[in-house]
Amino acid sequence: MTKIRIAVQKSGRLNEDSLKILKDCGISIDNGKDQLKATSRNFPLEVFYLRNGDIPQYLRDGVVDIAIIGENVLIEKGKDISIAERLGFSKCRVSLAVPKSESYNSIKDFEGKKIATSYPNTVKEYLAARGVNAELHIINGSVEIAPNIGLAYGICDIVSSGSTLFKNNLKEVEVMLKSEAVLAVSPTISEERKELLKKIQFRIKSVLQARQ
Ligand code: PRP
Ligand code: MG
Numbered sequence: 001m002t003k004i005r006i007a008v009q010k011s012g013r014l015n016e017d018s019l020k021i022l023k024d025c026g027i028s029i030d031n032g033k034d035q036l037k038a039t040s041r042n043f044p045l046e047v048f049y050l051r052n053g054d055i056p057q058y059l060r061d062g063v064v065d066i067a068i069i070g071e072n073v074l075i076e077k078g079k080d081i082s083i084a085e086r087l088g089f090s091k092c093r094v095s096l097a098v099p100k101s102e103s104y105n106s107i108k109d110f111e112g113k114k115i116a117t118s119y120p121n122t123v124k125e126y127l128a129a130r131g132v133n134a135e136l137h138i139i140n141g142s143v144e145i146a147p148n149i150g151l152a153y154g155i156c157d158i159v160s161s162g163s164t165l166f167k168n169n170l171k172e173v174e175v176m177l178k179s180e181a182v183l184a185v186s187p188t189i190s191e192e193r194k195e196l197l198k199k200i201q202f203r204i205k206s207v208l209q210a211r212q
Helices: 013-024 052-061 071-077 120-129 163-167 191-211
Strands: 004-009 037-039 045-050 066-070 082-086 092-099 114-117 135-138 154-159 170-179 181-185
Touching (some): 004 191, 013 066, 013 181, 066 071, 071 181, 120 135
Antiparallel strands (some): 082 181
16 A cells, blocks of 8 residues: 655654644554654554754655655755645744844844854845845854854854753844744655645644644
C-alpha cells in the first residue's frame, strides 16, 4: 500500500507538538526514541525525523511528501515550497537584537556592523530592502552569545518567550517576521499521495477548530 511520507523535526521545539497534532488526528506512531523513521499503525503514513534546516531540500527532492516545519525555515530556504495548512503552534518571531546597553534608533544603526545569525537569507533581504549594508557572521546555534564575546554588534534569531535574549542582555529592536508551524508540501507529490494528504488536512482542520 502507498504511504505518505512526512518529515517531522527530529529534536527541538517543534518535535513534540508535531507528534501531538498527528496523534490528535488519530494517527498513532510508535515512537522508538532513536529511530529516524517510524510507521503509523492505523494510517498509511511514514514519519522521518529530520533536522529542521534539511527539510526544505527533502521536500524539493521528493524524498518526503509533506512536512511539519516552522514557516521561518521555509522563508529562509524554501520559498519555492507551498504551505497547505497553518498549524497555529510554535509561534515565534524572527528578530534583530542588540545589547541592552546600545542606544538603538533605527535599522540604519546596523550599517557597516556585524550581525550573527542562522538566517542569512532572511536578514540579507530585510537589510537590502532598507538600503542597509552589514556583514553577516553565520553560525548554527547559540547565536545570542555573539555580541557578548565581541563577535558581532547584533544578532538575528528566533524569539519565542524572549528569555534567551533576556539572559544574554540583549533587546529586540526589529521584528523581521512572524512565524508558526505549517504543513508544507513537496512540489513533486504524487496524485495518490495527494489523496492521503487531503485526508490528513481534513482531520487537521477539525483538530484546529476544536482547539480554538
Ligand atoms: C532557539 C532560538 C533562540 C531561542 C528563542 O534556540 O535560536 O535562541 O530558541 O526562544 P526564547 O525566546 O523562548 O528564549 P534553541 O534553544 O532551540 O537552541 P539553538 O539556538 O542552539 O539551536
Ligand atoms: Mg538559540
